[in-house]
Amino acid sequence: MRIILAEDNDILRKSLSFFLESKGFTVDQFSDGKDALDAIETNNYDLILTDINMPGKSGMEITQYVRQTINSETPIIILTSSGVEQTELDSFDIGANEFIAKPVSPAVLLVRINKLLKTRF
């Protein structure tokens, strides 16, 4: 299973990648939203894991682009530290499959990822 992870905080990105790789996933990591989007266009990922606030492109823009422009149904999980309810509503509105508030519990993230991958395949 190949996952793309877009998160601009180095420590969090590296930790999450390390964690997911330990659980058997292949992880491509990006700290810039624009680079992440380029990678999504050229590669086939099984799941997209993205932060909202990032330089380049935001997680919201990535989600919108994937759903509307590329017309892809790849599962998307949005990570955010925003406690605002509207952010969560907006995330689903533009087509995200899951919304996880930071700080992210690795165990919970793993369950959600597995759930999304299972319902799809």
Added chain:
Amino acid sequence: MNNDYPIPDNELQRLAALKRYNILDTLPDNAFDDATKLVSYICGVPIAHISFIDENRQWFKSEIGIGVSEVPREITFCNYTILDTKIVEINDTHLSERFKNDPNVTGGFNVRFYAGVPITTPDGYNIGTLCAVDHVVKELNENQRNALSIVAKHVMAQLEIGTKNIQLDAQRKIAEKAVLARDSFLANMSHEIRTPLNSIIGFTDLLAQTELDEVQRDYIESVQIAGENLLLIVNDILDLSKIESGNLAIESEPFNLKKTLKHVYNLLKVKAQKEVDFNLFLDAEMPDNVVGDQGRLNQILVNLIGNSLKFTNEGEVTVSVKKLEETEDNYTLKFSVKDTGIGIHEDKLTTIFERFTQGEESTTRTYGGTGLGLNIVKELIELQHGEIHVKSTPNRGSEFFFIISYKKGNPAQPAVKSMSINNLGRLKILLCEDNALNQKLAKSVINNFGFDLDIAQNGEEGIELLSQNKYDLVLMDLQMPVKDGYQTTEYIRNEMNSTIPIIAMTAHSLVGEQERCYKVGMNAYVPKPFKQAVLLKAIKTVMNPNIELTPKRIIDLSFLDEMACGDLEFKKEMINLFIEKIPSQTEQLEEAFRKEDHDAVKMLSHNMKSSLDIFMLEDLSNCAAIIEEEAAAREFTTETLDKMNVLHCGITEVVKILKEL
């Protein structure tokens, strides 16, 4: 496809009601999943769901046997159920004129049996449905139908609780914000008032020590009394805010009870009017030494006795203390203050301890006072698990008595070695303070003590002087231009690696500040306006070499451990990355904050928050969150500044600890 589905008459209001519950597109919830399972068990059907219907779609909050999260509104049978007030049951769709040609009967979900109950809001709108569906012909019995209706009601109750919780949460956040705003208002006000008051009281004290004629002495004494009174009022208000925020700590130290009572008695004796006998009666069995909060007992007694003396023109005011009970560990004591003053009307006795109430409306005009004193007294006594009562007859007098239990003190307590000024020698002291009046005042006081004083206008100048000369002690104002007291102390401790004693002097007097002073490495704390004796005591304490170190922060690495899956190398790598990055980010953040670059502050604090979360530094992460929020609102307040400082200190400390790992 059947496009002409029916629309309820109250569709607009119904959609508005649905919107109120904010249920659409929410994450799965056990409570709803359980209800759906229950429907499936009760009716013995393979398909069951709880759904909500908006303009265009039927969205499934919970489902069994459907496998999608929503369907277009035009295809759902539930369009008919939300028109109804009770259960809609179609035993065999093939026999139903309405449904027999429906695509979901002839194909799709292959619905043969359908039973749906509307989910109805308390104000009567059908916002969704609870359904049981099967591929075979079926008929529910009376119990099953009843059960479905009951489950639907429970689902609605669940929704109500959910929204109520969200509303409560929003209210709570508003209330917390208001408290925060008030606290910072109080901190600022107390600062604004105390700074000039500091000068008034200090200079009056100095003036009183000069040679004066009788008229001048009288004037000066009046100014002193007025200044002290003003300070009492400011302190009352601050105490109240501390009590309210739960930040007032009751101390537990051994003290001499008899001495305390005699001290209060002597202090207040001068306030008694000529025609009033002021007496102190101590029970012979009363203990000498107890363990408790001497300062607060003082405050309570001064307040109650002060009131009695104020309201008594003739007769007597009697203070008495009696031992009620003695156990192995405790003494229970009754303190009474009885007078022959103006008394209190019976109907006022119950409200006398409430805030801003006095016996009569005219009391404030005639006798002054804030109406806060008795309220504070009551709160202080209750904080010590005691109780206070009052008895009174108008024009005859009043008696206030309170009961407090104190732990037994050790009578063999060795006397603390007293240090006179002389055995400190001629200390060389450095004062960092920007206010010229305060400089002048401190200089006079310090010189009176027999010490030498150099003055720095700000922290940077202080550091320069400190590197050129040898000092025994630093007195540090907290609010200064260029480098404030915290930053200066950090520099002295971390860059100069000096352990020179530092005493904070501040007109702020809110909870938390003192901790912060100790956290950055200061040794003592003297609130302004400072009393000469208090300052001297602080100087003596810090010059005593047995200074206790403040407890260190413990860093929880369990989150990182979980991420690292037991890989120590990776864990170390992440810690090093944190140590490497976070100090420079803090610097950038402070730079952006100074430039009021809201966007940069928002971005940096956001990014730092994620790093802080990994090391589970909840307090610092909260600081970063608040800074981010204020930056997003494009307005920095004193709270932002405060959080910046806390963040700075915390990060310095954390990095230091992580480096030592």
